[in-house]
Amino acid sequence: MVTIKDVAKKAGVSPSTVSRVIADSSRISQDTKKKVRKAMSALGYHPNINARNLVAKKTKAIGVIMPSSADKALQNPFFPEILRGIGSVAHEMEYSITLSTGITESEILNEVKRMVYGSYVDGVILLYSKVDDPVMMFLYEQNFPFVVVGKPHKQINEVTHVDNDNVAAGHQITKHLIDLGHERIAFIGGFLDLFVTRDRVEGYEAAMKEAGLPCPSSYKIHTEFLKSGGREAVEFLLSLETPPTGLVVSDDIMSLGVLSRLEEFGVSVPKDISLVSFNNVYLSEITKPSLTTVDIQIYDLGAYSAKALIEKTTNKAEPEKRIIIPHSIVYRESSARR
Amino acid sequence: MVTIKDVAKKAGVSPSTVSRVIADSSRISQDTKKKVRKAMSALGYHPNINARNLVAKKTKAIGVIMPSSADKALQNPFFPEILRGIGSVAHEMEYSITLSTGITESEILNEVKRMVYGSYVDGVILLYSKVDDPVMMFLYEQNFPFVVVGKPHKQINEVTHVDNDNVAAGHQITKHLIDLGHERIAFIGGFLDLFVTRDRVEGYEAAMKEAGLPCPSSYKIHTEFLKSGGREAVEFLLSLETPPTGLVVSDDIMSLGVLSRLEEFGVSVPKDISLVSFNNVYLSEITKPSLTTVDIQIYDLGAYSAKALIEKTTNKAEPEKRIIIPHSIVYRESSARR
DNA sequence: CTGTTAGCGCATTCAG
């Protein structure tokens, strides 16, 4: 391994000068900089990150915590996409990304503790937000820099988070169905311990109420996120005396399951039933029918959370506590006039 | 920050003894171990990873390189799933995962160089394998520990890789269609610079030849991986004088696009055309129709590559150069007797 | 503008 000393010797300067050149210190003459840089590339020098981290007491690394991979929700294309967003700004700022590996919640918590105490990373991004999350509690109590994607449980005014206005989004997309002439509209989503779901139902309910339309509890299904989830919901809804003609589904992937079950029942979308959903994962434009869905800008969700976290860790400026990524509705084939 | 010294003082021993306790050295008495451990937890001691890495000259971290995120292929659920596999063994072995963040190929190459030269990681996993990959070349020339998921270009006998037997898989799944009475079978896949594609067509061709069936070049479509890709392929194939009755599609996600376009043409699957594909991503069971597909065991692909890499870096034993993860065929609705 | 010195937290000689 070629060290700073080798470079110093080769360039005929002291190690600290080399160090300063690396940091591009303004107190070094252009001449010596040039000289040192030449020596560096001649020797193929690269700084040892661990030595640097040790003395600098920071790592330029951010920890990204995925939800428990026990549930299959991880297979949602949401995650690669948000990682892409995080990665882009991380790369730009020359930060590296350390991914969580734990399966269960307690494994994840331990891992985060190691990350924090062992100074693996300067800050952490939580890719989920749910009720009473011990990981978030830990981070919060330690006063360790972190940002959550989504809406934090308590301390909503104290923890930095990047989120969509899911209430508004839920409202708008429901309104879209209402404007199309639908009156019986049901909601299918994940369980209420995830905040996204809560907000989206809330928006749905508001829109319904506003239009003077009923939304009985039988119209609000909360179920397993993937697969079976959407399917059973369909069965239940179609068995109702007055089945809905419009469906607000809380996630594109879930919509896939719903669509599939609907087709098995011989129900045509959007002829018989209109369906709208959330996320605008790339899949939503290649389904048949393609989905009318809320584009929540997953990539930006990731990019902005990375940006906010880096701001926090560098203390450049305390970022906004609440960063809202604007959404938009993408109109496609799955919704039609009643 | 509580250091080894604090623990030493508290426990009434020397720092080096504490260090030995951490390493669980056999030359320390049970008594002092107990004593030291008590002091550690009392003080809330956690080893500083950077200091340790610096002196140990290893990191217990593995770099995971994703393909250029410029193309949308990254959104394939393949990636979260393989990360889950890697993560599971990484976690078990107490390794951490550093993810690549580069967008373009050259960014990625630079990043890998930093990882290697800066001793960010002990080894690298390449989540793709394509022709003349500069990243792989670099790793190979540096003689840095790495494993590739898929089949390496050259040096197939020299670089450790974890792969499926895609030729056999392509053969079997095509044979399945043939056994079902299909005679005109087309192949739709990504471009030939990816090795998966090459192997899968090869298997397809072999099966066709074996059965005495023709596979004209008009039956072999290589196109953009996602979206438009599958769609255009369908248009082309259906415009042929003798359109195929069977389709071998190289990826479940691509199949989605194909399915969608097929439906637009009023072609029913599997009644009019049978379709089979690869990967068995969870989506393949919720599409309509659900997909007959090759289960390539993505999770294992990840787990075994992590395992092999860790073996390499610890020199416990040189792993097999070629690790084949067995595949199996999952029969679902998309394929039927002609 | 540059060199000297010290020390980050830890593992590992070498002594005992």
Place this chain on the structure above:
DNA sequence: CTGAATGCGCTAACAG
């Protein structure tokens, strides 16, 4: 079985 001393590669005072 344990302690003292040394250095990993780098940055940051402190001098000049």
